[in-house]
Amino acid sequence: MTHRPVDPSTIPGWGIDADPRNDPTYPMRDVSKETGDPGRPMRLPRQEPRVELLVSIERTDLPAVFGTTVPPSGLSGTIRRSAFRYSESHWAHWLMLMAADRVNVVEGVVQDLGRGRIPNVPAEMGVRAEWAHNRTGLVQKVAIVGALMGLGWLLLRRRAR
Amino acid sequence: MLAMNYRGPYRVRLDRKPIPVCEHVEDAIVRVTRTCICGSDLHLYHGMVPDTRVGSTFGHEFIGVVEEIGPSVKHLAVGDHVLVPFNIACGRCPFCRQGLFGNCHEANPLATAVGGIYGYSHTAGGYDGGQAEYVRVPYADVGPCKIPDTMDPDDAVLLTDVVPTGYQAAEMAGIRSGDTVVVFGAGPVGIMAARCAWLFGAGRVIVIDHVEYRLDFARRYCPAEVYDFRSLGDPVVFLKKITDSLGPDVCIDAVGGDAAGNALHTLFGTKMKLEGGSAIALHWAINAVKKGGIVSIVGVYGPTGNLIPIGNVLNKGITIRANQASVKRLLPKLIEHVEAGRITPRDLITHKVPLEEISDAYHLFSAKLDGCIKPVLVPPTARG
Numbered sequence: 001m002t003h004r005p006v007d008p009s010t011i012p013g014w015g016i017d018a019d020p021r022n023d024p025t026y027p028m029r030d031v032s033k034e035t036g037d038p039g040r041p042m043r044l045p046r047q048e049p050r051v052e053l054l055v056s057i058e059r060t061d062l063p064a065v066f067g068t069t070v071p072p073s074g075l076s077g078t079i080r081r082s083a084f085r086y087s088e089s090h091w092a093h094w095l096m097l098m099a100a101d102r103v104n105v106v107e108g109v110v111q112d113l114g115r116g117r118i119p120n121v122p123a124e125m126g127v128r129a130e131w132a133h134n135r136t137g138l139v140q141k142v143a144i145v146g147a148l149m150g151l152g153w154l155l156l157r158r159r160a161r
Numbered sequence: 162m163l164a165m166n167y168r169g170p171y172r173v174r175l176d177r178k179p180i181p182v183c184e185h186v187e188d189a190i191v192r193v194t195r196t197c198i199c200g201s202d203l204h205l206y207h208g209m210v211p212d213t214r215v216g217s218t219f220g221h222e223f224i225g226v227v228e229e230i231g232p233s234v235k236h237l238a239v240g241d242h243v244l245v246p247f248n249i250a251c252g253r254c255p256f257c258r259q260g261l262f263g264n265c266h267e268a269n270p271l272a273t274a275v276g277g278i279y280g281y282s283h284t285a286g287g288y289d290g291g292q293a294e295y296v297r298v299p300y301a302d303v304g305p306c307k308i309p310d311t312m313d314p315d316d317a318v319l320l321t322d323v324v325p326t327g328y329q330a331a332e333m334a335g336i337r338s339g340d341t342v343v344v345f346g347a348g349p350v351g352i353m354a355a356r357c358a359w360l361f362g363a364g365r366v367i368v369i370d371h372v373e374y375r376l377d378f379a380r381r382y383c384p385a386e387v388y389d390f391r392s393l394g395d396p397v398v399f400l401k402k403i404t405d406s407l408g409p410d411v412c413i414d415a416v417g418g419d420a421a422g423n424a425l426h427t428l429f430g431t432k433m434k435l436e437g438g439s440a441i442a443l444h445w446a447i448n449a450v451k452k453g454g455i456v457s458i459v460g461v462y463g464p465t466g467n468l469i470p471i472g473n474v475l476n477k478g479i480t481i482r483a484n485q486a487s488v489k490r491l492l493p494k495l496i497e498h499v500e501a502g503r504i505t506p507r508d509l510i511t512h513k514v515p516l517e518e519i520s521d522a523y524h525l526f527s528a529k530l531d532g533c534i535k536p537v538l539v540p541p542t543a544r545g
Contacts, residue, residue, distance in 0.1 A: 006366065006384045011359040013503035017494075018338055018362035033258045042253050043267065044233070044300075047185040054283070055270045063267040064251060065185050065277070065299040067287030070214040080212065088272055094465045097211035097284075098434055105169035108215035124172040126524020133530035 076104035164293030170208030181297035186233035189301035194543040195318040197222035201461045212283040219280040221247035223291025243305035246488030247322045249277030252303035263485030319506035326486040327353025333482035334457040339364035340410040345442040347375035351415030355383040400449040412446035417460025437463030458483035512536040
């Protein structure tokens, strides 16, 4: 690896955006823009909620638009609803959401199986790319996982005796 | 339609989903022609962002053709080829009026700190993203920008996030002529931040990472001095030594929560998720920068806390500037730079992959295989 200094004069566009007014850097508050345009409404009409939405308790109302994908459901949904009893300032809010995400992964597998689909986990994890570009690493990982599973099986057998 | 389907950490696949419909008077439906996997998508892919629900479709970097518009849309027409900023912005709220389009208050009911972002978890509004054949685009009169006829679509798709985020990192850094700028992270955003630092008149640009092929790319593309932090011992001491012991004028954190380089941060932040990711790059930035200097953050962290030396921010009188890029504000200037050849975003694209191979593309990018800098996905409907 070389660490040669670069001559700035060779760079296309060097200094073209240098602006002494950019201090102490963008964005600068512009009070003239705070009143808005009297001819333009501050808000658009609100999108009609058609799925269950969880709303931060730091808000007073819904925004004009929102996403409607994957509404809360199941046990993970119950945990998410509980998380939204806390503000974004509470660690509990985020840790409960992270816990719900993990529960949701299990729910996703159950959902797949319920639809008669066995998830192809290696394919979902991009095993083809690993095989094409890191074959040695893949073989090592498979060997390590195989060895650990074998060890676990032996320990279980010994305990059973 | 075909759409990416998140199944859990490190598990994604392509499934069929219903084509989205307009749900608001200012919505549009866009048929995606190019979509990227962003480095920040990897935070979702690694399970680091709270409220990332199984069944979600990621993707906040995409361009496409307008297929349908809501009754209030005036500035777009069916058939327009548009690039869509990653932030969903109303253009009317107090923040949008200040040009803070990345902080719109009218796009995300689930969090007040985070604006609305396509395909970036429910913490960013619960929108499906563009790693699909079609996507719903709210506030279609505000965000989307018609792609100039002369512009290469591969340049256009990188103007939705990578280029503006890299540019804003340099802009927020308040670079003065001759300044020494250190960029932590040689991913696509770090590379673009280093490239843009020159546009603001930097005198010296240094990029720090540990992935050799990316450093080599940064050395040629930015161009910049590059260093592998694994060979430096203590990167902070090293940076002081090469800057007359005072430290660089500016440090840019273009890594975020997936940073390598410190076992404690990796354990607490990346593995146990008790921090909003590993903040070692930010830690180094704060401790390395000159007293009175500026630390500019565009690396993405989770919404919980992080272990960083905040005491040194006080002791050194550092200014910290950070934000999601305000794409809409920056687009006119960046389109001009691309058309003038000052920035060539498409050079970052190393892999163009059919959308159907999305699982492999995510793994390739995440594991940094095959010299991957930036993968672009092309849906079957865009391949003709």
